[in-house]
Each structure stands twice: as C-alpha cells, then as structure tokens.
Amino acid sequence: MKNNMLSLVCGWLLIVGLSACDKNGKTETSTTAPSAATEAPAVNVPSFNADSAFQFVVKQVEFGPRVPNTQAHRAAGDYLIEKLKSYGGNVLVQSFKAKAYNGTMLNLRNIMGQFNPKASKRILLAAHWDTRHVADKDEQNPNQPIDGANDGASGVAVLLEIARQLQADPLQGDVGVDIMFFDGEDYGQPDSSEDPYQPDSWCLGSQYWGQNLMPQGYRANYGILLDMVGAKNSRFFREETSRMYARDVVDKVWRAANQLGYSDYFVPQNSPGITDDHTYVIQHTNIRMIDIIAHDPSSPDGYFGPYHHRHTDNIDIIDKNTLKAVGQTVLRVVYSEQ
Structure with a gap:
C-alpha cells in the first residue's frame, strides 16, 4: 500500500454493484471481563503461541527480502507451501x-491452504507474502529492498500459527478455513515516481486471483485480511472499506478482541479506507472481507507507522504481544463459528 491510496475507495467499489453490509484444546480466558452486552457462550479455542509466530517471522526474514523474481522470493514461497502441507492443509x-x-x-504465486475443505461454510484468511522492492520512504538506500518483517512477514506468521493450531485442534462441523498468501502486493508505483500515475499497480496477486478464482467458483462466507500486524504498540482501527462492505465482520472481530481484553490493540475508532488486497477481493468476487491493518494517525505519513517502506521494518520492531493479540482474536472468531 502507499499513502496516495488512502482515498475513499468505497464509492468506486459501489460502482461494481456490491452490497454494503453495515494447541492444545485449551479454553481461552479474557484478561478483562466482558460486559453483559458482549457476553458470549464459552467456546473452546486453541491458545495462540506467540513464540511460534515470532519464529515464523524470523524464518521469513532470514530468506532476505522476498521480492518477486529473486531467489529469496522463490525459496520463501517453497517454504510456505511445505509448511501448509506439513500442517495438513490441502495446498493449491x-x-x-x-x-x-x-x-x-x-x-x-498465490498460495492457498485449505482446512476442512469439504465444509460448506468457509472463512478466508489472507496476508501478502512478498516484500517491497524499494525503501522509497527511507532517506538512506531508498532503492534497496526492505526486510518486510512487519509489512508481509507478520501477517503470514500469524496465519502459519493458525494453520498449526487447525491441525492440532481441527474444526468441527461444517466450518472450513482457507489460508491465502497473496503475492505481488507490494510492487506498486512509488509516490516519488515522476512517471504518470498508474492505477491498480498494487495488490497484483489479489487482482489476479479475484479474476481467476482458485479453486474455480470459490466462495466464502467472509474474509479477514492481515497486513502489518506485528509491530510494537500497533493499533488497529476499523478501516472504512471494511465497515462499508462487511460491518458485521468488523463488529465480530472487535467484539472478540474486547472479550479477550485486547481493546488497547483493537481500538473502537474508525480510520479512512485504504486500497489493499481486500479491496480487490471485494471488487472481483463479492466476498465480504475486512482488513486488520495497523493505523497510526500521528505518523508523518498520515496513516502508517514510521517503519513503513523503510529499512527500519526489520525484526527489531516485531512484538510477540501484538502477534498474540491478533492471532488469538482471529482464532476466537474462527472457532466460534462451529
């Protein structure tokens, strides 16, 4: 994503005719008691292992920048395929x-791992696995690629840990999860480019998938996109496109976070719409999808944290507490669908 993509894409999406919609087997416990209004039946939800998720970030960063057409990118993609297979996923x-x-x-390469693939009620969980080919916001070495520990690796790491939990504690009933790793998300035109603006230069993987569904005819009840979900002191606001097209899913996720005591991370405030992979999923497939993405309104960039598209997006900014908050919240939402 980039700053000039903070436009309100909702009106554009309306043009396409979409409907707006305002490991262990442990039972998780909240750190704060939910109010009566948010009380929910107890559900058995696996405990998200933040140490494991952190190591998944480390492993990706060790490959080097996962820039398309590089050996690091090829090796990282092969690793993701093998990890999903090792956790029992039906990999496409x-x-x-x-x-x-x-x-x-x-x-x-877009990579999908399906869990409980025969279930008719499906939840799409997604993140992008490539990294930015230039550090175009950095004053030093702006033409060099970034590590992408947060912007790319964090979302993938959370989903790999969720895949591990899905193997250890399989979903019951008619509920299945599809974990999608989109490619080519971050190879968009830099803001500093002197060339004419090119629309749709970002999110290449979700654009392609949306127009060439894999598997053919794929449908999901709803989707959750994770992007930049591992940095210290991250805050996740309710992004506008998400609210406009999947308000019930936004409410479900933020309510789950509140019940778990993670309201300091999942802030009950709204943020502007942003063009991200969920934008094209909504546009091309009509699958209602939300974006859990860090928002920093005090940032000089106006939206993202000070590490965005800079060399400071490295392993030093990744925080296990943030990974835990996001991963446990998503696990709760998924297992509550049983």
Missing part, C-alpha cells in the same frame, strides 16, 4: 505472470 498454488508499473514482468 496459482502461478502467474504480471507486469509491474515499471514494465518488469513478475513471476508470482
């Missing part, structure tokens, strides 16, 4: 080519 790989804003032809 969508290989394709896409032309970037600068004319580079990118070799990309």
